[in-house]
Amino acid sequence: MAETIVFVPKRKVSGYIGAGGDALANMVKHLGDSLTIPGETPDFLTRERSKIKYLQVTDVFRLPFGADKFDTLNSSTWIVERGLPFVPAGEIFFSPIVGSTVYVIDQAQNFQKYNLATDTYTALTGPNRDGGNFSSINCYRTLALSPNGTKLACPSNATTAPSGTFKTSGGQRIEIYNIGGDSWSESTTLPQIDGAVFGLARSVVWENEDTLWVWAVRQNGSASGWQGKCIKYIISTDTFTVYTNKTEHAEGEDNWGRGGAAQKNDNTIVYMGGIGTGGTDRDSNNEYVKYTIATDTYTTVANDDAIFAHAYDRDKLWYINDTNEQMGYIDISDDSENDNQVAANPARTAGFSDHFGVKDDLAGVLSKVA
Numbered sequence: 086m087a088e089t090i091v092f093v094p095k096r097k098v099s100g101y102i103g104a105g106g107d108a109l110a111n112m113v114k115h116l117g118d119s120l121t122i123p124g125e126t127p128d129f130l131t132r133e134r135s136k137i138k139y140l141q142v143t144d145v146f147r148l149p150f151g152a153d154k155f156d157t158l159n160s161s162t163w164i165v166e167r168g169l170p171f172v173p174a175g176e177i178f179f180s181p182i183v184g185s186t187v188y189v190i191d192q193a194q195n196f197q198k199y200n201l202a203t204d205t206y207t208a209l210t211g212p213n214r215d216g217g218n219f220s221s222i223n224c225y226r227t228l229a230l231s232p233n234g235t236k237l238a239c240p241s242n243a244t245t246a247p248s249g250t251f252k253t254s255g256g257q258r259i260e261i262y263n264i265g266g267d268s269w270s271e272s273t274t275l276p277q278i279d280g281a282v283f284g285l286a287r288s289v290v291w292e293n294e295d296t297l298w299v300w301a302v303r304q305n306g307s308a309s310g311w312q313g314k315c316i317k318y319i320i321s322t323d324t325f326t327v328y329t330n331k332t333e334h335a336e337g338e339d340n341w342g343r344g345g346a347a348q349k350n351d352n353t354i355v356y357m358g359g360i361g362t363g364g365t366d367r368d369s370n371n372e373y374v375k376y377t378i379a380t381d382t383y384t385t386v387a388n389d390d391a392i393f394a395h396a397y398d399r400d401k402l403w404y405i406n407d408t409n410e411q412m413g414y415i416d417i418s419d420d421s422e423n424d425n426q427v428a429a430n431p432a433r434t435a436g437f438s439d440h441f442g443v444k445d446d447l448a449g450v451l452s453k454v455a
Contacts, residue, residue: 179442217243255285
């Protein structure tokens, strides 16, 4: 069955999207009530406001994407968007939303651009390698957008450790998509990150147009698989730099990197969401890791009600609140927890984690519906 995605816009008047009634009138009244013109007298403003008349919606009215001045995300209504024009292999992952555009990829080589304003998909050149299809379930392919908005990056060329207690999986390479040229390039394979143990990519974050930080789990089928490192990748020279230390959480934890990646604006600390506290259920995905570059040290932080999600937002780590299914985020500027920022999505299957596409200004969120 094809996946469906849904979108929730920011700041709309209640009832603005819907059939019948005075939904549009509410929006127009809000505009009139809010009208201000610097330097004008109250009497003048009253006359100007009176020129904005009530309108009535007599059929289904769809909010144009980007009309974002009326309400907050946690009281908005989710809208079901057009279903995917392909049957995805494995899971689907999103890029951030830029303007009206979001990119969608699966764990094979299906890659499309979706325009929220026109409700249309455009098939694009697929990546050189796949994301594991169904065989490598933990090759997460959240699409990270470069700072100037010209490139996307994600893990690719997935594999799974062939045997053993800890059958870790992830991407053996990073692939880079050139948006203007509709073309992909790929990295060399990830290096050994802990003795003879190779790394597998789980998520990436851009430092600048030529530098990515890659969260790489240890590929180890026999023991201690659920540990890893944050390593640096330079695109222009196709080189990885591996540092000494690895993540500090207990070796027996079952989850590693089931979430997004982020980096402080001063580029001093890199973040990764989705570390487990033991067990395999969704309650065991409630921690995130901070990597301090200068000291090569890791710190793990717990958020008891969080289920960290797959989303790229360079200054936030997104999660679902396990108690009410609303969405929130860690603001990495101050490590604050911001719960209940987006209304619960009633169409979403309550799974282990979720897959989001978000606008950087919090004007909208996309969510996968299983």
